[in-house]
Amino acid sequence: MSEDERARILDGITVVDLSTFVTGGFCSAMLANQGAEVIKVEQPGYGDAVRHSGPPFIDGESPYYWTLNYGKRSLELDLKNERATEALYELVEEADVFIQNFRPGTAERLGVDHETLREHNEELVYLAISAFGQTGPWRERSGYDLLIQGMSGIMSVTGEEGRQPAKVGLPMTDLITAMWAAFGTMTALYNRERTGEGEYIDLGMLEATLPWLTKQAGMAFAGEETKRMGTKDPVLAPYQTFETKDGYLNVCILNEKLWGELCEALDRPDLPEDERFELNADRVEHADELEAEIERTLGKRTTEEWIEIIAEDAGVPAGPVYEVEEALNNPQIDARGTVTEIEHPELGEIPVIEHPLRYDRAESGFDLPPPLLGEHNREVFRDLGYADAEIDALAAEGVFGATADEE
Numbered sequence: 001m002s003e004d005e006r007a008r009i010l011d012g013i014t015v016v017d018l019s020t021f022v023t024g025g026f027c028s029a030m031l032a033n034q035g036a037e038v039i040k041v042e043q044p045g046y047g048d049a050v051r052h053s054g055p056p057f058i059d060g061e062s063p064y065y066w067t068l069n070y071g072k073r074s075l076e077l078d079l080k081n082e083r084a085t086e087a088l089y090e091l092v093e094e095a096d097v098f099i100q101n102f103r104p105g106t107a108e109r110l111g112v113d114h115e116t117l118r119e120h121n122e123e124l125v126y127l128a129i130s131a132f133g134q135t136g137p138w139r140e141r142s143g144y145d146l147l148i149q150g151m152s153g154i155m156s157v158t159g160e161e162g163r164q165p166a167k168v169g170l171p172m173t174d175l176i177t178a179m180w181a182a183f184g185t186m187t188a189l190y191n192r193e194r195t196g197e198g199e200y201i202d203l204g205m206l207e208a209t210l211p212w213l214t215k216q217a218g219m220a221f222a223g224e225e226t227k228r229m230g231t232k233d234p235v236l237a238p239y240q241t242f243e244t245k246d247g248y249l250n251v252c253i254l255n256e257k258l259w260g261e262l263c264e265a266l267d268r269p270d271l272p273e274d275e276r277f278e279l280n281a282d283r284v285e286h287a288d289e290l291e292a293e294i295e296r297t298l299g300k301r302t303t304e305e306w307i308e309i310i311a312e313d314a315g316v317p318a319g320p321v322y323e324v325e326e327a328l329n330n331p332q333i334d335a336r337g338t339v340t341e342i343e344h345p346e347l348g349e350i351p352v353i354e355h356p357l358r359y360d361r362a363e364s365g366f367d368l369p370p371p372l373l374g375e376h377n378r379e380v381f382r383d384l385g386y387a388d389a390e391i392d393a394l395a396a397e398g399v400f401g402a403t404a405d406e407e
Contacts, residue, residue: 006359006361007035008034008362008364008365009362009364010036011035012035013037013097014036014039014096015028015031015036015037015039015095015098015099016039016092016097016098017041017072018041018098018100018112019099019101020050021050022145022174022175022177023129023174023178023205024101024127024178025048025068025178026178027179027181028040029068031097031182031185032070032071032366032368033070033071033354033355033366034357034364035363036096036097038071038072038073039072039091040371041075041088042374043076043078043401044076044078045076045373045402046373047074047374048065050065050069051065051373053065059346059347061347061370066370069371070352070368071368072368073376073380074371074372074374074376075376075380076373076374076377076400076401077399077400078400079110079111081397081399083394083397083398084398084399085111085112087381087394088112089120090384092117092121092124093121094384095121097124097125099181099185100112100127101128102128102130103130104130104134114126121198122197123192123196124198125185125189125192125199126199126201127184127203128200128203129181130143130204130205131143131205132206133202133203133204134204138206143205143206145167145172145173145174146167148206149172149173152206153213154172154213155167156226156227157216157227157229157234161230165228173205173209174205176205176212177203177205177208177209215235216234219235229287235284236252236280236284237280237290238251238253238283238291238294239251239252239253240287240291241321242294242295242298243295243298243299244298244299244301244302244303245299245300245301245303246302246303247302247320247321248320249298249319249320249321250321251294252317252318253280253316253317255280256280258316258317259280259283262316265309265313265314265316266294266297266298266310267297271290271293271294276289276290303320306318328351328353338353339351339352339353340354342368343369344370345369345375350369354366374400374401
């Protein structure tokens with residue numbers, strides 16, 4: 001099958017996305033990458049708040065906004081305007097998926113709750129994302145990534161022992177929630193193919209995060225204490241970051257075979273003979289002593305030298321700690337074509353990180369740059385069958401906001 005013959009899996013699926021920031025934004029970007037048409041509905045004149053997240057800005061645009069919004073079209077709608085709400089209902093009638101991440105109760109006040117939209121499209125997959133879900137004593141609380149990292153237990157096990165809890169450097173719980181959101185949307189669409197019925201998905205960030213606790217949850221179930229351990233692992237050793245002569249090296253030992261191979265690569269036959277380090281359980285119990293012994297050896301060579309010795313020659317899992325710039329630009333990423341460029345309507349070519357799903361029989365990828373605010377106001381309604389004069393009338397009625405660009 002040639003590339004020209006390969007369709008994208010979500011070709012023909014239309015997503016109306018009223019969400020802001022990451023939880024809904026990254027979800028709809030994932031769907032766009034698989035071929036869905038995503039219409040990003042934004043507040044006139046201001047847009048998604050992530051547009052203003054910075055510095056840095058590049059000619060007034062936030063690169064952070066780019067990373068969440070490739071592949072979408074932007075439509076300004078003033079949902080306090082009755083005619084704009086009616087126009088939204090027209091979009092919903094032709095849509096497959098509707099996404100919002102309002103605090104519970106807001107969708108009802110705006111007239112975009114599930115029951116209302118279901119009257120316009122019974123087959124709609126409706127995704128409601130919030131901090132704590134639509135039920136429970138905390139349902140009306142607002143919440144963002146930092147709060148959820150704290151309340152999910154992630155911060156309690158992140159950072160150095162005896163130091164202040166630390167958050168993961170990425171907006172981790174936002175992205176976890178976005179992954180569940182995309183997964184839930186896809187499974188609901190699949191179920192609709194079987195049953196012909198739409199679906200309502202209630203997704204809370206806190207409960208979205210808890211399944212990812214895995215080994216720490218297992219320790220809690222067993223009555224074991226969980227704690228901050230730096231880069232050490234609570235159930236495996238050595239499985240951590242070590243200092244070398246000029247930097248850092250991650251080493252991942254999951255079984256006794258790899259432990260023996262590491263000791264051979266380090267020319268440390270004494271280590272597996274030491275009763276403190278003989279088995280994994282012993283090494284976990286004596287992790288600090290083990291760290292000191294291994295770093296005594298690793299400190300004699302550079303990170304690059306050790307990667308050649310340990311990873312390339314011995315085949316033991318080991319690798320460097322890259323800066324973000326190095327992570328985006330290295331021979332492996334270049335060979336895979338992961339970071340590419342896309343043409344922006346005002347800035348020329350801008351970078352894009354492609355999503356990682358590579359199919360034999362389907363295509364994927366972004367075909368649109370992050371949209372300018374209201375860039376597709378007219379285009380979206382032309383696609384609905386509106387004549388230019390009718391779109392002019394919508395603009396005159398303030399559907400796109402008082403100052404929206406009508407082009």
